[in-house]
Amino acid sequence: METIYALSSAAGRAGVAVIRVSGPASADAVRVLTGEGPGRPREAVLRTLRDPRDASILDRALILWFEGPASFTGEDVAEFHVHGGRAVVDGVLVALGRLPALRIATAGEFTRRAFENGKLDLTEVEGLADLIEAETAAQRVQALRQMEGALGHIYEGWRGRLMRVLAHAEAEIDFPEEEIPGDLTRKLGPEITRLADEIRNHLDDGRRGERLRDGVEVAIIGPPNVGKSSLLNRLARREAAIVSDEAGTTRDVLEVRLDLGGVPVTLADTAGLRDAVNAVEQEGVRRALARAEGADLRIVVAALRPDGGLEGDFSLAREGDLRVLNKADLGPSNLPGAILVSAATGEGLDWLEEALTQLVGEKAGIAETPAITRGRHREGLLACLGGLERALGALREERAIELVAEDLRLAARSLGRITGRVDVEDLLDIVFRDFCIGK
Template sequence: MDTIYALSTAPGRAGVAVIRVSGERARETVSRLAGVEKPRPREAMLRRLRDPASGVVLDRGLVLFFEGPGSFTGEDVAEFHIHGGRAVVAALLQALAGVPGLRAAEPGEFTRRAFEAGKLDLTEVEGLADLIDAETEAQRVQALRQMEGALGALYEGWRGRLMRALAYAEASIDFPDEDLPDDLLEKLGPEISALSAEIAAHLDDERRGERLRDGVEVAIIGPPNAGKSSLLNRLARRDAAIVSDEAGTTRDVLEVRLDIGGVPVTLADTAGLRDAANAIEREGVRRALERAEAADLRIVVASPEEGGDFAQARDGDIRVLNKIDLGAQAGSGVIGISALSGEGLERLEEALRERIGAVHEAQEHPLITRARHREGLQDCAASLERAGQGLASGLDAELISEDLRLAARALGRITGRVDVEDLLDVIFRDFCIGK
């Protein structure tokens, strides 16, 4: 396998940059650039780094060597911690390009090698990607938990139980002459039921993990001149939207990105909902309605001039009566605010935190974070349901075994670990066949 190299820190001007090399020529690369014939693993060395071709000194930095398999990729790995100037980084990368047997890494290739070496499962790989992209504290906590294996451990635990159940079913087929219990298949019923219930409860999560990872969409809707844009500016703490007394100022959907209760939120200001006077405004109203329909949460704004009408509101919406500085009174279930003075804004923000913050409340089990996880779990649940029905109706063990195998495979696809040797291990350990 080729030895690869790449800049591991963000490109651009910085105090320190890290360039990583992975593969069988990593040790040789340390020797060529740093002049260290036998680098000691995990020991930082301050060295002058030279271009192997010309002997020119490129920089003075720290060199570390990690011997495989005790490294991130499972291979020999070298790291060069150098000054982060663009010219320094470019010079070192050019020098590495001239070392025989080295090539620039493809996107994600270091992490892929870590996966192939069994250092990470697929959920941990995804957790690492999410951790790098995390914008809020709640996203960081969720991604770190997944990267450290919490989600993969849950799914592997379920798969292990499925493999054990499958081993029992297979044993009744493949080893009929062995001294096995007569009711071996019937004993699978409680375990299949328990697994089905646990996976169903895991799926019934209101997509909290996915919403936390991707962010929550909140749309502000209401009639023209209700103060939607002023409210957006108040929540954003900046003048993100143009505010005017003229009705219909907002013609398109305007977005701002916020952190509310640790959850990333896209807050969208939409065009005023009314019978539009021209084609441009009609298109704005159409987009507003489309965005409102797709939003995870809606803030419906009314004002005294419109009679405080919440006809556009539906169950689950946050109802806000703006312009209470004009003497209007908010009724039951309505939050009164003044976008002009800021009065009542704290109460609205608290309501938003309560509704949105529930996304990342502490859970006994880690949350599903991607559509592919959910699809795999749904496939697993469907196979388990068929296995349970087949068991209840007295179907042949071969059919029940196939459904259990499909269920285990669906879980294995999520973590990237599908191995028939696991099944053989369970059979021989539990039944001591071949003694």
């Protein structure tokens, strides 16, 4: 096993930078740079780092030693906590690079070693990646739960139960002459049914975890000049969109990112929906309609006119959409089911933001039970559910026990691929490709 090293803290100037070394030559790396052994595990020691080429001082640093397997990677690990100036960091990295037993780590290699050494399963690895990328409090909570194994424990629990059922089927196949109760696997049909129902309910919990991880998509739609861009600017608390009295000012979809109640939201301002007068506006309307169709939530906007009439209506609204009547400063209105606001004066904006935050929280809030956070989890669970349903069908039709066992085996393999228990070599590059060097 090669020994790897890399900067594990963020690049750039900082008060402290962390350089990590993992592998069998980690202790030697400490000895070469400090002239002393690494010290006792998990006890920080202050040492002078010297360049092995000419013994020049590189820095005064804290050294932390983690003896495998009680470390992040499961191997011997040394951490150099150095001052975070670029010259210091570069100097230590260059010195480590001169040691023949060391090489620079590839992206995600420390975490990949943790997986390969049984310290993390794939769902925990993904939770760690999500924690590094978390932008909101709710994302942080979800990522921590996943990194601590909440999701993996559910899937491994299902897999364990499934493997017990499969073991009975294999026993009937492999030991037909032994004194095994007849029709044993068929008597386990209720357990297969319970497993299928639990997985189906897990899948039916919307896309809550995926929405929280990736963000909720909210589209603002309506005819021209009802104040869609002004509303976007108000919600974003900055001048993100150009506002004009001229119809058709917004030609393309404009996005801003918000944090509403700890949930990341992508708020999209779309072109005004009308019979377009030219090809550019036609394309803008087409994109607006496509974005509105794919959005998790929509704010449908109409507006009061000075004469008391309405500009636009709510015919495009679907169940769960927010209906907003803008330009409340032009006069009173009691239109039912609509939030009355004025983007010009700010009237009603607090009510709109509160309602939007509530709906977004319902779409992607933290649930009591861990939620699916990635498409590959969903694909694996659907494949598992398909295998269970085929096995139940084979049991009902009294088909050969070998066919039942094969479907159960495929279902168990699909669950195992989620946590990394079986057949994962083709998944590893996908899981680890977005990790940074040093993690």
